[in-house]
Amino acid sequence: MTKDKRLSTPSTEVSDARLVGVFLGAALGDALGWPYENRARNSSSKAGGTLRFSDWVKRSGGRFQPHEELIPAGSYSDDTQLILAVSRAKTTSSDWWHYFATVELPLWLTYERGGGGATLRAARSWLKGIPPWESGPSERERYFQAGGNGAAMRIAPHILSNLGKPFDKVAEDIVLDSVVTHGHPHAIIGALAYGFALWTAIHNSQTLEYGHLLRAVRENVGLWGVWRSVSAVWPNWLPIANDYGFEASWAETVDSFASQIEVATESLEAGALSLDQSTLEALGCFDKRILGAGTVAASAAIYLASRYAAGPMEGVTAAAFARGADTDTIASMTGALLGAINGVEWLGSLGREVQDYEFIADMARSMRRAAPNELRYKWVDNRYIDSILTDLDKGRPIQMPPGFPSVAREVDLVTTNSQNLRARSWILQEPHFQTIVIKKLIRAKRETASEKDQEAFAFKSEEPNSPSWEATFAGIGLYASDIAQSVNFYHRLLGLPVVRQTSKMIQLGEHLVLRPSPNKEKGGSGTLVYIQVSDLGNCFKVLRSAGLMPSEIEINGSRRSLTCLDPDGRTVEVFQRF
Known part of the structure; x- marks a missing residue:
């Protein structure tokens, strides 16, 4: 050679x-x-x-x-x-x-x-x-x-x-x-x-x-x-x-x-x-x-x-x-x-x-430059992108990283062939910058029969007797017929960390509290628990190997999910966003 x-x-x-x-x-x-x-x-x-x-x-x-x-x-x-x-x-x-x-x-x-x-x-x-x-x-x-x-x-x-x-x-x-x-x-x-x-x-x-x-x-x-x-x-x-x-x-x-x-x-x-x-x-x-x-x-x-x-x-x-x-x-x-x-x-x-x-x-x-500008920067994450799309949606000025145009105007470059899908598009264009075209697809929400039924339970914010303070969801407590089995399910199988434990309760993650059922009875019917994980495929294998018979993984948009039952018969939906 x-x-x-x-x-x-x-x-x-x-x-x-x-x-x-x-x-x-x-x-x-x-x-x-x-x-x-x-x-x-x-x-x-x-x-x-x-x-x-x-x-x-x-x-x-x-x-x-x-x-x-x-x-x-x-x-x-x-x-x-x-x-x-x-x-x-x-x-x-x-x-x-x-x-x-x-x-x-x-x-x-x-x-x-x-x-x-x-x-x-x-x-x-x-x-x-x-x-x-x-x-x-x-x-x-x-x-x-x-x-x-x-x-x-x-x-x-x-x-x-x-x-x-x-x-x-x-x-x-x-x-x-x-x-x-x-x-x-x-x-x-x-x-x-x-x-x-x-x-x-x-x-x-x-x-x-x-x-x-x-x-x-x-x-x-x-x-x-x-x-x-x-x-x-x-x-x-x-x-x-x-x-x-x-x-x-x-x-x-x-x-x-x-x-x-x-x-x-x-x-x-x-x-x-x-x-x-x-x-x-x-x-x-x-x-x-x-x-x-x-x-x-x-x-x-x-x-x-x-x-x-x-x-x-x-x-x-x-x-x-x-x-x-x-x-x-x-x-x-x-x-x-x-x-x-x-x-x-x-x-x-x-x-x-x-x-x-x-x-x-x-x-x-x-490209001939000997040294870069060494501009300070932060990671682009979902929150950063969501803020750009929200500002575009509302016609507000947008914040882009160095080297990108920040002047946007809405254009009609994208069309859909579905009644349930709408499209918007914007062009970001300034002299001495790269031209950027951003499109956003919005799926029109269909109102189901159950959603119509729920209108009877809708509260109006202007009601005179509404509280004057702000409220934040802090968590939910579930009774467990066998506390050890439930901790094994939510902690060892699904991965929620145990953050607090007393003789009367066990807290897993930020929002879930398990308490021993006074009568040792299972009472999970009608309850739905949501758990988000970072690796749904591996979680599926763990649940199946534990004999819990999870459902097959379904994909809906940017979300994959499965369902299974916890030891008290409650339906648990485990999902991952991607």
Whole structure:
């Protein structure tokens, strides 16, 4: 294995045009390819595979929240959104990985467009303040199975912010970024190999030879194919990852990716006989089982950039219009590579039609900054997001984190096809900021017969005899026929902590008190107790192993629940929000 000697001393003399070319090339490819991605569910007849931007309509929501969203011409998707999110993190805080995980990523849930499943799940976990590798067993397993291209698509800021530095330093940043959302070697190795190709392209000061990027990646496996430790930042990550065979499958994944690069190289060396469609098919771009893998997107982008280094727009369109592939991500990654090689001239007037093109160019140039702003920040949690949505709902000024627009206006971009579902949408837009579109779906409440009956019991706040003081719910007491059995159920099986105990009562958690039944009789009929847990799947297994026959887990919106009976026959609903 030989090493390209031109890579050993990267130059810092990189023009602004090439920096802008990386970000704007990525955004252009994303905007061109997004309407043709399978997940986009484009219902517009205007999309025809031509080299222009058009408005189109995206169908979303599945069976339960069906709605359509108008996507204005030139709009980009999650690929560019996450490049910008990482960029803001790197220019805001020296612990950018923490800022990305706890501010940018949770907030992204409010405005994401076309986000992949693994990134969405990880963002929801961080929103709750839980790293995804520390979540419940089922979610943790899904995290370590996440090998998609959601990590590779967003790593361009690490190359631009580390100009002139050895790839080892860049690789450390890429790995720290990747594990925030993805835990499988396919995702991380794809990000590393693509990052190496981008690092090579941006530091190349000579005319790039045909196939140079592919050869550089093939000949430097020992540089990009090495695991970089994250223990200094995430100390428990690798021990947990190895429970899922991470290190054992690393070398195998590197070898598999090297084989993909060999396939791409052989195709390229066929010259005029090379066919993009057959090469992309050989790389797995149209295989529904793996088309979204990080290694597939990386190998496809490196192949197309190597093939079309002298004709960049042709390379981007080859990716963007490859129906059946992950078009937006492959086109975005290809566009970034070709921008690193060719700068911005090739983008022409089409580049200026990309959403936020001036902001994107400014952000690319800002990556040269030696030090971040070190602005103070706080985690974005559910309360933070609820306050934004409430303020938007009521037309009040909103508070956004640094680097985001805060001027909002309501727009009519989202429509629903259900009488029981309403939609509202807002656009946040200011000069020199990223454009943000936030949508909110509201399910209309149906009045049931029981709710109509309850109107007879409704109290009016203006009644003259209402108390003048405030009242707060403090708790509820339940009689238990066998106090030991009940404590075992609520404490040992469901996990409520015992916070107080006397000869007459036992308090569990903040609101539940158990008292011995005077007559030792069971009296639970008609009572419903609610218990919230953080891991419903594991709770289900514990209850079933204790012989309590819980119901099957049901999903309703963002809530999963089961029911069972406590020792006195009371119905207990155990639920988890996600």
